[in-house]
Amino acid sequence: MDESGDSGRPQPGAGGGTGSAPGDGKPKRPAESGGGLLMGRPFGVPVYVAPSWFVVAALITWVFGGQLDRVLPELGGARYLVALFFAIAFYASVLVHELAHTVAALRYKLPVRRIQLQFFGGVSEIEKETETPGREFVLAFVGPLLSLALGGLFYLAMQLVEPGTVPGVLLAGLMISNLIVAAFNLLPGLPLDGGRMLRAVIWKITGKPMSGTVAAVWVGRALAVTVLVGLPLLTHTGALGNATEDIGGVETVTDALLAAILAGIIWTGAGNSLRMARLREHLPGLRARALTRRAVPVESATPLSEALRRANEAGARALVVVDGHGEPKGVVREAAIAGVPEHRRPWVAVSGLSQDLTDGMKVPAELAGEALLDRLKATPATEYLVIEETGQIYGVLSTADVERAFVAAMARPDA
Numbered sequence: 001m002d003e004s005g006d007s008g009r010p011q012p013g014a015g016g017g018t019g020s021a022p023g024d025g026k027p028k029r030p031a032e033s034g035g036g037l038l039m040g041r042p043f044g045v046p047v048y049v050a051p052s053w054f055v056v057a058a059l060i061t062w063v064f065g066g067q068l069d070r071v072l073p074e075l076g077g078a079r080y081l082v083a084l085f086f087a088i089a090f091y092a093s094v095l096v097h098e099l100a101h102t103v104a105a106l107r108y109k110l111p112v113r114r115i116q117l118q119f120f121g122g123v124s125e126i127e128k129e130t131e132t133p134g135r136e137f138v139l140a141f142v143g144p145l146l147s148l149a150l151g152g153l154f155y156l157a158m159q160l161v162e163p164g165t166v167p168g169v170l171l172a173g174l175m176i177s178n179l180i181v182a183a184f185n186l187l188p189g190l191p192l193d194g195g196r197m198l199r200a201v202i203w204k205i206t207g208k209p210m211s212g213t214v215a216a217v218w219v220g221r222a223l224a225v226t227v228l229v230g231l232p233l234l235t236h237t238g239a240l241g242n243a244t245e246d247i248g249g250v251e252t253v254t255d256a257l258l259a260a261i262l263a264g265i266i267w268t269g270a271g272n273s274l275r276m277a278r279l280r281e282h283l284p285g286l287r288a289r290a291l292t293r294r295a296v297p298v299e300s301a302t303p304l305s306e307a308l309r310r311a312n313e314a315g316a317r318a319l320v321v322v323d324g325h326g327e328p329k330g331v332v333r334e335a336a337i338a339g340v341p342e343h344r345r346p347w348v349a350v351s352g353l354s355q356d357l358t359d360g361m362k363v364p365a366e367l368a369g370e371a372l373l374d375r376l377k378a379t380p381a382t383e384y385l386v387i388e389e390t391g392q393i394y395g396v397l398s399t400a401d402v403e404r405a406f407v408a409a410m411a412r413p414d415a
Helices: 051-071 073-107 133-158 166-185 193-206 209-237 241-246 252-285 304-314 334-338 342-347 369-378 399-410
Strands: 037-040 047-049 112-118 121-126 295-299 318-322 328-332 354-356 362-364 383-387 393-398
Touching: 051 073, 051 112, 051 166, 073 112, 073 121, 073 133, 073 166, 133 166, 133 193, 193 209, 209 252, 252 369, 295 304, 295 393, 304 318, 304 342, 318 393, 328 334, 328 383, 362 369, 393 399
Parallel strands: 047 112, 295 318, 362 383
Antiparallel strands: 037 047, 112 121, 318 328, 328 354, 383 393
16 A cells, blocks of 8 residues: 655654754754664665564565465475565565655655655655646656556566466566556545545646545545445455455455454545645645744843843743844743743843754744745754844744644644
8 A cells, every 4th residue: 555645744843854963054854763674765765664564574475475385385385485575576566666756756846754665555755745736646646657567567577487487476476466556556535646646636627726635535535434344345245255265265354354454544544634735725824923922132141030021021922142232142942941940030141041043043034834844844943033034033933832833723623
């Protein structure tokens, strides 16, 4: 199963995504974590193998090994080595599928966070949406297209080897598996590639990307219900009897469990796609100017109690440390203020509670939407100095305020 799409809700200032070395102001991408075993970086994109892959690889090895025992009994115990090779080759095909999405995304200048091979296939975590329905369609279609092409190549290779041999059985298995991957991903419901293609078509017709998303989400949910009910029913009625015998006598309970897992993944993925689309729909309203707290400038030697008094008189909620010429040098951290007992505040200078400003911590007041999020992700911090085009201090933007704005957007009900 393939899900090419967003990597999830952005985390401004939380240390994820891109980062920077302290004080240099230059964005750098840190080592990814939590993705599993790093296998390489084709096209500069890290490829991870999730722990769940090893479970599926073991299952494929066991099932395919059982098939080989009936087709090529002379292999004996070596059949499991051949089956393991098949499992690895199959996921290599899945990786090619995901690389097709990645190359297309990079061609459209869309950042790809990572590729992950996991339980039911792979996922390309593309961090931004395409700008046009045509690009959305192409980005989704290239994955199944590559899987179809691989199926064709394996079919042609089968013509060059003797049927019933190890190479013949392996090539047949890889051909069939790639055709199944292509067909499954062409189903017209999110989060599958076919769902993104359906979304692109409706987006093109209506001119509204959200209309396409809602339609593809509900088709995806219908597919989830169909898989949940249909797969066990087909097995129970004998429609898949031969197929289940060929893979080792899968029982009805196992089929029901597999159907439930697949349906859950599709249903959850569809819901996540809708939530991300709703969030992106409201991102333009996420403006630095609207979220910024009014701030008062104070010199570094100013006692905290005096700085807070000035802020209260001015109706401000933040403090900016400036030098003798009024140039901003740091932002006083809200958490640091809260950590100073009231009786100690007259004796604590604001300089000891401030975070030195880097270029990345200076945010233009007119930034909004994804441009604002990208700026915050590039330099993780708890507070940012918001400045006018003239360079004058406008105020302080708190990561906590941005997070609250995200929560408000995410709390909107699904379709």
